[in-house]
Amino acid sequence: MGRDLLQLRTATPEDLDWIFELRHRVYAQELGQHALDPAGRLRDGLDGDNVYLVAAAGAERVGFVSLTPPWVGRYALEKYLSRDELPLPDEDDVFEVRLLTVEPGRRATLAAPLLMHAALRWIASRGGRKVMAMGRTELLGMYLAAGLSPAGRTVRSGAVTFEVLTGEVAELARRAHERYGTTLERLRSAVDWRLDTAFTARPDGCEHGGASFTAIGADFRTLERRRRIVTADVLDAWFPPAPGVRAVLAEDPDWIARTSPPAGAEGLLSEIAAVRALPVGALAVGAGSSDLIFRTFGQWLTPESRVLLTDPCYGEYAHVTERVIGCRVDRFRLRREDDWRIDPDRLAATVGTGRYDLVVLVNPNNPTGRHAPAAELRPVIEAAPARTRWWVDEAYLGYVGEAESLAGLAAVSPRVVVCASLSKMYALSGMRAAYLVAEPAVAARVRRRTPPWPVGLPAQMAAVAALRDPEYYRGRWARTHELRGQLAAGLAALDERVTVEESVANFLALVLPPGGPSAAELVNECRRHGVHLRDLSPLSPAYEGRTVRVAVKDAEENARIVAACRAALALPRPGQASLVVSVR
8 A cells, every 4th residue: 555545444453453552642742741661652441442543554553533322321532521411402412522643743634634534424324414623723723724713612622622512414415525525535535435425415315225226226227136135124015016016016017107197186196095095185195205305395395394203213204304405403312211102291301391393203113113002102293382293103003004194193193194105015115105194275285286197107006906906915014024024034043142122013123232343244244145235324323333224025036135144243353253252
């Protein structure tokens, strides 16, 4: 590796002695922040829990930066300020960045900016939304240029004075993209990037599953690859659509391709109304749930609106409310120790403050896979302040049962809207069809903002045919539960330190232990075996970079998933022994 080609990586055990030695040279000898240590090493109580990112040029280590994730439960700043004095508006979101340190002879190079970039990318890949840092006052301009803001607190440590700084990860990424996007793209080929997150990411996009289509070929020239790829990173059905769907699409494909559909999807609306026992006036259709989310939220919300999202939650909601509209968004934290379930009393107390214009519930939740019973949610919704609108996403409700739907309440209450997808449950993801249920006056306003032909003719015909064959789908959903159980058992048997979190829908979660591969590392290794899984880390810090979502496939593909995970878990990491001690 040439001298100017920097490698960015997570520190290995072999890097630590150099890190402690450089810390002593800089912060004890050079700056006088700490007392000299006879051993020439500087450590602190967070060294066993924080994460070091290292820049190196060949065999020469150049610099490092330290990150403290929120799940550690404490921050270095607590040595100087009490917890109440820290800028922690939402502790579950805040990552601490500290000790950006570069060898004296390398301070005029790109090492420091690239370490800052690496820190931001690592934090974003773990769902981080806020950062705090201590910046030396003489370097304050560098931090302000990066987008950090003073928090109004100054810290004195030895001979050094620091400003406490904060920043929003999305805003820092946006600013970096605007100011340095071209430079970063130029540097991509000059950097040996060894972190488990991409070197750059679109600051304006919502991260979805579906990377598997890149392996198949997004230009559609190599579609034969689909037979070799396990697409378990998206929640498409593992089974084909009902025979009636295939028949109606195959009968006259030439006519279907060239013919304009009913402009208002009148036949589809009538079929939904009949099957769901709802008034047709309470319905509006769209080209998938995302179409309805963008169209309605843009109509209802402004940057002044306050929105409550569960966390974790389907990422489209945060993207639309925060990045597209610019709303003020709060998170209702779901907790692993509570099995990710919604506490109705805690939710009622949170919403009862009256501050929210919109509350979004995904039920069953994607990505946690948990379902909140309608009997628990209905009284919370009915008792909520009149100004609060509720959006209930029931994309995966069929796996629980339509009796649990809140669509009946939505049809009569102007404060409740239910969104239902016809894509995942009916094996029609490629067709893009969904509908919402709302009080007729609300639904009419949505329809007025709906362009003609919102759903294509193949999708309308396929959805109608699917709704007319409930027995077929009930059988496929029941088989999905069986396959999910078998997949869970296969993954749980890989190693006792790996946890499988079941769900009520067509997916589950694989939780990796600390010290093993990260979720991103496991996902990347499984791709080498043609198996695509979903790293949930960017959705929420609650996943701690260690949780992978796995879609349920058929028995053969599920076996490939288990085999790929086994191979990925068995790989030793640099400086570490293999995670898997035995395979049972």
